[in-house]
Amino acid sequence: MPDTEPTPTPPIRVTVWHEFRHEKTNPRVAEVYPHGMHEAIAAGLRGKPGLSVATATLDEHEAGLTEERLGQTDVLTWWGHMAHSDVQDLVVERVYNRVVRQGMGLVVLHSGHFSKVFRKLMGTTCDLKWRVDPPSKETLWVTRPGHPIVQHVDDHLVLEQEEMYSEFFDVPEPESTFLISSFDGGEVFRSGMTWTRGAGKIAYLRPGHETYPTYHNPAIQQMIENAVRWAAPTLPTAPHTFGRRDLGWVGK
C-alpha cells in the first residue's frame, strides 16, 4: 500500500494543429471529417483525465501558433499535407525553439513528415515512397511492447484502408521504433518512432490519410493519447545555460 495518497499532476496542455485545407476543397474529406480532421483528433483527447485540449489551424493568425498559444502548449500534434510551404518561417522557428529549448513535445502525424518543422528537427529530407490508390490494408506490428505509446494496443492492429507509405523513410536512426507496418504490395514502413531534440521529445505516427476515417478509429485515438502523454515535458525543465564560463565557477 502506498505511503501517501498520490497527488494529482497538472494537466498536459495539448494543441492539435491542423492544416485544414483539404476539407474545404475535397468533398470526400469533408464527408469523412465534417468538422475538420483536427476536431476528430481533438475529440479523441477531450475529456481524458489530465489533458487540456485546444486546436489551431493554418489560416488563423500566425497559423494559430502565436507566442501566447505556444507558451500555453506542452504538447503539439501536427497534421499537414498540401500547404507545408504556407507555414511561415517565423512560426517554424517558434515551434522549433519551443521544442528544443523548452521541452515541448511534438507528435507528428502521417503527411506531417514533410512539414518544415519536422524536417528541421530531423536534419534529413524525410522523403519516402507512397501510393494513394488503390487503398491498401495496413497491418501495424508492435516492435517495443511496454513502450508507453502502445499501451492498451494488442501485438498488432489492422486498418482496412489506408494510403501506402514505404521505406526508405529518410529519418535519422530513431531512439525507439515501436511500430512497423506492412501494406498490400509487400511494402513496409517504420510507422512509430521517437527522437529527442534538446529538451523536447518527438514522436511520429504514420496512419491518417485524409480520405479514410483513421482518426475515428479508437485504437488510433488511443495511440495519439498515449503519444501526447509520453511527449509531455517534465516540468520544470532543467535550464539550458550556454555561453562563456569563468574559471573557477565549478570544480575548484
Added chain:
Amino acid sequence: MPDTEPTPTPPIRVTVWHEFRHEKTNPRVAEVYPHGMHEAIAAGLRGKPGLSVATATLDEHEAGLTEERLGQTDVLTWWGHMAHSDVQDLVVERVYNRVVRQGMGLVVLHSGHFSKVFRKLMGTTCDLKWRVDPPSKETLWVTRPGHPIVQHVDDHLVLEQEEMYSEFFDVPEPESTFLISSFDGGEVFRSGMTWTRGAGKIAYLRPGHETYPTYHNPAIQQMIENAVRWAAPTLPTAPHTFGRRDLGWVGK
C-alpha cells in the same frame, strides 16, 4: 483549464534491494549508514506521492526477492558490491525475466554495475577503472536537460568526496546519456545512462560509495526518486506473444 479533473494513478511499488554486508563488518560504513544503505535510499523515497516503498536484502530468504515480492514490485533499485556471487542464479533469472518480460524497471546504483543481473541485461563485462583512496571530488554534468531523471537538478552537481570511476565503462551504447562526471585526476565517467531490455527500462546512476554519505544527499535522493518514476512500467504491459503462428491469422 483542463477538461476534466486529473485522476490519481496507482502507486509505483518500489523495492530497494541492498547487499547489506559492508555495514556489518566495516565500522565506517555502519557509522555513515547506521540502519544500512537501503534504509537511507528508502528514506529518500518514503512519503513521496505515488510511491509505495519496501526493502529487501541479500541475507533474507532467496535474497528477499521471492516470486511474491517481485510480483509486487514495479521498480527495483539495486546496490551490491562485495557479494555479487552470493546472489543465487535462480534470483538473477527471476529478476531478469521480470524486467524483460513484464516490464519491471531496474535502477542500478554505483557498484551494482558488476551485479550478475546488470551484466546479464547489458551483454557486456560492465568493467571500469576505479580508485577508492584518496577520495575525489566528483562533478556531475547534465548532458540531457529535460530528461525526467534530472528534473529539479541544476546544470551540474558537486559531491565533495566520492570514489573515482573512470572510462572505459564497458556497457552497450545507451539510449540516453544524461550525466557525465569528472574527478580529481582528470578522469571522466558516464554516470547516468538508460537502456531498454524487452518491456523493461533500466537506468544506471553512478554515485554511492559505501563510506561516503552520498545517499543522504538531497540531490542524489531526488535523482533516485526521478529514476524510479521514469523506470516504472506502463501498465498493463502489452502482451509478448511469441512462437508459431498459423497462416491467415492476420492480414489476409
Added chain:
Amino acid sequence: MPDTEPTPTPPIRVTVWHEFRHEKTNPRVAEVYPHGMHEAIAAGLRGKPGLSVATATLDEHEAGLTEERLGQTDVLTWWGHMAHSDVQDLVVERVYNRVVRQGMGLVVLHSGHFSKVFRKLMGTTCDLKWRVDPPSKETLWVTRPGHPIVQHVDDHLVLEQEEMYSEFFDVPEPESTFLISSFDGGEVFRSGMTWTRGAGKIAYLRPGHETYPTYHNPAIQQMIENAVRWAAPTLPTAPHTFGRRDLGWVGK
C-alpha cells in the same frame, strides 16, 4: 589522383560456423545443401579479395572453436537451430570474450538468433514469432541506403520461398536497422540490424531457413560478404585497461 598508391590491407580471417546437424537427418536439407550449409556460405566468401575463409562445425572438438581457431578469427558467422544447447558453455564464453574484449566481429544468421552466445550478447530473450509452413514470399526493404552491408543491393529484394519470422523480435534497440522484411500474412520483421558490444561489432541477417536455397542466392551471398567486411575489427584494437588507477597517473 591519389597522393600515393594504396597499400593492401591484411586479409580478414573469417570462420563460418555451422551446427551441421539438419543435413544429416533431413533429406530435404541434404538435397539443398549437399556439402552442408556452411560450405554454401563459405562458397560465397571464398576467392573474394581480402578474405581468408575457414569453417567450423558443432561436432568437431570444442565445437571447432578452440582457442587456436578463435585466435585466428577476425569475423565469425553463426548458423544454428536444433542444437543450441549442445554448444558448451566454455565455447560460449570464449566466443563472447573474443567479441567483447578483442573486437572479433559476429554475423548471426537466421535461427542463430536463439544461440547461447547471441542471447548472452544481447541481454534479452531474442524470442520471436514464426511459421515454417507453408513457405512465404519474403520482401526485404533497405531502410538505411549507404550502409556498407547493403552495398550493391537495390532498394528491395525478394525471396520467393522462406520461413516467416514476425515481430516482436526481442532484441535491444539496434544501432542501425538496415533491412525490414514483409511476409505473405502481412507480418513484418527487422531482418538486418547491428549492435556494438565492447570492442566487437555484431550484425544479424534474418534469411536462411535450412530447407530453402537462400544461401545459394547471390544477393544474400553479397550481403553476408558485406557484413563480414563491416564487422571486421580495426586492428590493433585499442587496449582495455580496467582496474585500479593510482592518483596522479593522469591529468595532474
Added chain:
Amino acid sequence: MPDTEPTPTPPIRVTVWHEFRHEKTNPRVAEVYPHGMHEAIAAGLRGKPGLSVATATLDEHEAGLTEERLGQTDVLTWWGHMAHSDVQDLVVERVYNRVVRQGMGLVVLHSGHFSKVFRKLMGTTCDLKWRVDPPSKETLWVTRPGHPIVQHVDDHLVLEQEEMYSEFFDVPEPESTFLISSFDGGEVFRSGMTWTRGAGKIAYLRPGHETYPTYHNPAIQQMIENAVRWAAPTLPTAPHTFGRRDLGWVGK
C-alpha cells in the same frame, strides 16, 4: 593465409575545408599556423595510403565548394568559427544534399559545431558552454575501444593547452560516443561522436582551437585520418528511390 591477394581499393577523395580568416587578422594564429590551419590538417593526411587530399577555403568562389569540387569529394572536413554566416545558403544546401543523398562523409572539427551545415544536419542548436582564457589542460578518454576512429590511440590522451568546452552540448543522442574530455575546471564534454544522416556518416571531433598547435599533434592527426577513413562512403551508394509507386511493382 588469404585465398587471394587483396586488391587495392580506390582512394578516398578528401577535401579539407577551412574558414581561413583568423590567420589573416590574428598574429598568434598566423604564428601557430603560418600556412593556415587547413594546410596543417591536410599535412596530416597527405601521403597517407589510399587518401587523395585537396583543400578549399571560404574566400574562394562559392566558398571553394562548387558542384564540381563536391562531386569529387568523398569526405569533407570542416573548420569554421568567426564567419559561419558568410557561408552562402547555396553552399550549405549543396553540402547537405551531398551528405544525405549521396553519402559524402563529414568530419566536423571544434568550432565547426556552430556551422550552418552541422546545425542543419543535427536538427538542434549545437550550442555549448566555453572558456578561451586561461587555456585548460584537456584529457580525452576513449569511451569505445575498438571504434575505428580511435585506432592507434591509447586509453586516453592529454593536450596541455586547449580551449574549454563544456556540456550541455546540444546535439541529438549520438550513435556512438567514442571520446569524452575533462578540463581544468572539472568540466566535461563529449568530444568524439558519430551520427548517420541519410546515406552519409558524420563525425564530430572537439579539439582544435586556433591559437594552440593542436593540429600539429600526431595523435590528433591520427584521429582525423581515422575519422576520414571511417566516414568514407561505401560506393556505389545504394539508390534512394522516393515518390509514387504503382501497385504490383513489388511483392505480388
